[in-house]
Amino acid sequence: MTSTDEMLSARRRVIGRNVSIGYRRPVHLVRGAMQYLFDQDGRRYLDGYNNVPHVGHCHPRVVDAAERQMRALNTNTRYLHESLARYAARLTATLPEPLRVCYLVSSGSEANELALRLARAHTRRRDLIVLDAAYHGNTTTLIDISPYKFNGPGGAGRPSWVHVVPVPDVYRGTHKKYDPQAGAKYAAAVARSLDEMRADGAAPCGFIAESCPSVAGQIMLPPGYLAAVYGHVREAGGVCIADEVQTACGRLGTHFYGFEQQDVVPDIVVLGKPIGNGHPIGAVVTTAEIAASFDNGMEFFSTFGGNTVSCAIGLAVLDVLEDERLQAHAQRVGAHLLARLRSLTDQSPLIGDVRGRGLMIGVELVRDRQTKERATTERDRVVSEMFKRGVLILGAGPNALRFAPPLVITKPQADIVTDVFEQALGAIGQGQLRT
Numbered sequence: 001m002t003s004t005d006e007m008l009s010a011r012r013r014v015i016g017r018n019v020s021i022g023y024r025r026p027v028h029l030v031r032g033a034m035q036y037l038f039d040q041d042g043r044r045y046l047d048g049y050n051n052v053p054h055v056g057h058c059h060p061r062v063v064d065a066a067e068r069q070m071r072a073l074n075t076n077t078r079y080l081h082e083s084l085a086r087y088a089a090r091l092t093a094t095l096p097e098p099l100r101v102c103y104l105v106s107s108g109s110e111a112n113e114l115a116l117r118l119a120r121a122h123t124r125r126r127d128l129i130v131l132d133a134a135y136h137g138n139t140t141t142l143i144d145i146s147p148y149k150f151n152g153p154g155g156a157g158r159p160s161w162v163h164v165v166p167v168p169d170v171y172r173g174t175h176k177k178y179d180p181q182a183g184a185k186y187a188a189a190v191a192r193s194l195d196e197m198r199a200d201g202a203a204p205c206g207f208i209a210e211s212c213p214s215v216a217g218q219i220m221l222p223p224g225y226l227a228a229v230y231g232h233v234r235e236a237g238g239v240c241i242a243d244e245v246q247t248a249c250g251r252l253g254t255h256f257y258g259f260e261q262q263d264v265v266p267d268i269v270v271l272g273k274p275i276g277n278g279h280p281i282g283a284v285v286t287t288a289e290i291a292a293s294f295d296n297g298m299e300f301f302s303t304f305g306g307n308t309v310s311c312a313i314g315l316a317v318l319d320v321l322e323d324e325r326l327q328a329h330a331q332r333v334g335a336h337l338l339a340r341l342r343s344l345t346d347q348s349p350l351i352g353d354v355r356g357r358g359l360m361i362g363v364e365l366v367r368d369r370q371t372k373e374r375a376t377t378e379r380d381r382v383v384s385e386m387f388k389r390g391v392l393i394l395g396a397g398p399n400a401l402r403f404a405p406p407l408v409i410t411k412p413q414a415d416i417v418t419d420v421f422e423q424a425l426g427a428i429g430q431g432q433l434r435t
């Protein structure tokens with residue numbers, strides 16, 4: 001037995017079976033450095049999809065900040081420590097007014113849970129509108145608001161207080177990208193959902209959506225969508241929650257947050273993954289008014305949320321983002337990667353749609369461009385062929401590929417990702433190039 005096999009069976013003995021593992025031949029990684037990962041044999045992989053190590057795997061400044069604070073003190077928000085207020089102020093300053101009150105937690109799920117509690121405390125209602133195929137986290141309530149889970153294997157279906165509207169997918173949905181009114185037309189589904197609620201004597205607590213639905217297949221919201229949705233929801237007395245767990249911190253290039261591209265200001269913003277660069281940090285930022293409704297006498301405490309080490313790391317991540325101008329870099333390299341990926345459309349019949357902003361890119365693979373039949377097995381084979389060639393890419397939704405690398409990826413490395421994608425298409429007989 002090889003050591004990989006031993007590791008796999010040791011894991012199977014003690015870890016729940018539905019804690020999944022990537023790749024048919026699992027990878028044993030031992031080291032990370034910026035946009036690279038290394039396995040036990042010293043093989044190097046270019047990371048084309050991990051958005052958690054936002055400023056780079058093991059970025060030295062982030063590691064130094066963590067180490068220094070680890071040696072000095074690690075404790076919780078019940079004690080005064082200057083880094084808590086400093087980090088919360090720095091983080092909220094990246095958001096528009098009136099988003100000025102911050103809660104720190106330790107995961108995206110914990111942050112979404114808290115966002116729901118805030119929305120419920122403020123509106124004293126429970127009914128929530130969610131996008132189809134959304135995923136918002138792993139807790140009981142978040143599975144209830146995640147169609148990707150409750151409609152998927154092992155799911156128990158939609159709870160009555162959850163209302164699902166179509167993802168505004170301008171490639172596959174009813175309204176297409178050439179329709180300038182697509183955003184408003186998709187938003188009309190939210191208005192209809194609110195009407196149905198009203199007819200049933202219910203009222204909305206709010207609406208939650210990712211600013212670029214990711215597990216739904218890296219969907220880019222059409223212009224005007226969130227503005228129209230927020231208008232409908234607020235008119236009905238609900239609050240608008242932006243799940244920025246995947247999209248925050250400059251990934252989209254033009255803006256620090258995804259919702260800004262839609263020209264809206266949410267009532268509650270949920271943050272996770274990138275803000276800690278791999279260290280578990282989550283955050284919820286809201287308005288003073290909503291925070292006041294939540295301050296109802298019950299203490300809020302998260303043991304690890306806002307601990308001194310997390311704050312030091314969070315501050316280091318923001319420093320690196322600023323000093324290395326990574327948002328502008330994401331815009332430049334992302335535009336290049338998107339253009340290169342689009343140029344492959346002529347090379348392979350399998351490429352149905354290439355979409356993205358900054359370094360948040362999706363490529364949808366189809367068996368037929370007319371019928372848009374999903375090329376799911378082909379997509380999985382492309383992922384595996386890219387892996388063989390040293391590039392890590394993930395599937396998103398049933399048949400899309402997700403390109404969302406650490407922001408430090410360079411243009412020449414984006415070229416490598418594209419070249420390897422082209423070779424992978426060739427290797428499965430779906431490209432013009434031989435490998």
Ligand code: PMP
Nearest residue numbers: 107108109135136137245246272
């Ligand atoms: N929201 C979104 C959009 C996510 O992608 C995820 C994680 N994939 C979560 C929330 C949950 O975050 P976590 O796994 O850190 O709890």
